[in-house]
Amino acid sequence: MKIAVSGKGGVGKTTLSALLITVLASMGRRVLAIDADSSPHLARVLGFPNPDEITPIAEMRELLNERSERDGPFYRLNPRVDDLPERFIRIQGNIKLMTVGAIRQGGGGCACSDNVVLKALLNTLMLSPDEDIVLDMEAGVEHLGRGTVASVDHLLVVAQPYLGSIETVSKIIALAKDLKMKAIHVVVNAVSAPEDVVFVEKSLNMPVLAAFPASSLVRQAERTGAEVALADETMLQKARELLEKLGAFSA
Ligand SMILES: Nc1ncnc2c1ncn2[C@@H]1O[C@H](COP(=O)(O)OP(=O)(O)OP(=O)(O)O)[C@@H](O)[C@H]1O
Numbered sequence: 001m002k003i004a005v006s007g008k009g010g011v012g013k014t015t016l017s018a019l020l021i022t023v024l025a026s027m028g029r030r031v032l033a034i035d036a037d038s039s040p041h042l043a044r045v046l047g048f049p050n051p052d053e054i055t056p057i058a059e060m061r062e063l064l065n066e067r068s069e070r071d072g073p074f075y076r077l078n079p080r081v082d083d084l085p086e087r088f089i090r091i092q093g094n095i096k097l098m099t100v101g102a103i104r105q106g107g108g109g110c111a112c113s114d115n116v117v118l119k120a121l122l123n124t125l126m127l128s129p130d131e132d133i134v135l136d137m138e139a140g141v142e143h144l145g146r147g148t149v150a151s152v153d154h155l156l157v158v159a160q161p162y163l164g165s166i167e168t169v170s171k172i173i174a175l176a177k178d179l180k181m182k183a184i185h186v187v188v189n190a191v192s193a194p195e196d197v198v199f200v201e202k203s204l205n206m207p208v209l210a211a212f213p214a215s216s217l218v219r220q221a222e223r224t225g226a227e228v229a230l231a232d233e234t235m236l237q238k239a240r241e242l243l244e245k246l247g248a249f250s251a
């Protein structure tokens with residue numbers, strides 16, 4: 001299944017993505033982890049060595065051009081995850097990781113090309129029954145605005161129990177609905193009291209699929225450079241329950 005993780009800056013998208021990826025991989029599933037942040041952190045959080053050496057998929061454009069027919073702004077191709085060239089991918093156990101690449105702004109053009117590649121990949125990558133994609137999205141609403149993630153099976157929108165985060169979640173949900181995305185789920189992170197979840201549900205007028213606690217173990221791991229996704233068994237258990245609700249293990 002293809003899962004995208006979205007939300008306002010700093011709400012925990014990368015942390016939750018890493019937890020989901022770690023749990024899926026530990027259940028024997030093969031995971032393609034895609035970091036779509038312009039300053040990628042997922043590799044570090046997952047404990048991949050030398051994360052800076054990963055070639056961003058923006059540079060895959062040429063390869064896609066070679067391999068596929070261009071059809072207007074879209075690529076027609078059917079790559080399997082296994083076919084993607086090694087230099088774009090770091091492999092660690094069951095996890096393959098790729099990054100979308102730095103978003104060029106100002107005089108350097110726009111992020112559109114990177115997103116065209118990402119959109120093409122998400123639309124066309126064929127997954128085996130034991131493969132999943134987890135996409136750690138750029139903060140905010142831009143990817144949604146461009147329809148990059150319209151083809152994923154589940155969109156997780158991460159909220160924290162404060163108004164600024166709720167506003168972004170509302171915008172993301174509205175855009176996702178415009179894209180006719182059906183499986184849109186709200187996840188609350190850094191919960192320190194049951195009222196936090198009630199606040200989010202009331203503010204958005206929709207149920208929360210999963211709530212992750214504020215974790216001192218995660219904070220500590222982040223500070224010491226330890227593997228954040230393995231730091232707190234409670235967080236891993238919450239990620240497991242979330243994935244079960246999505247039916248990730250029933251394939
Ligand atoms: N449940 C939690 N408990 C404690 N700390 C957390 C929790 N979730 C995330 N953090 C910490 O909060 C910070 C931001 O988290 P993270 O990088 O996952 O957010 P993000 O949404 O990916 O941010 P960005 O928008 O910059 O990509 C990190 O230092 C992370 O370790």
Ligand SMILES: [Mg+2]
Pocket residue numbers: 013014015037041136
């Ligand atoms: Mg992040």
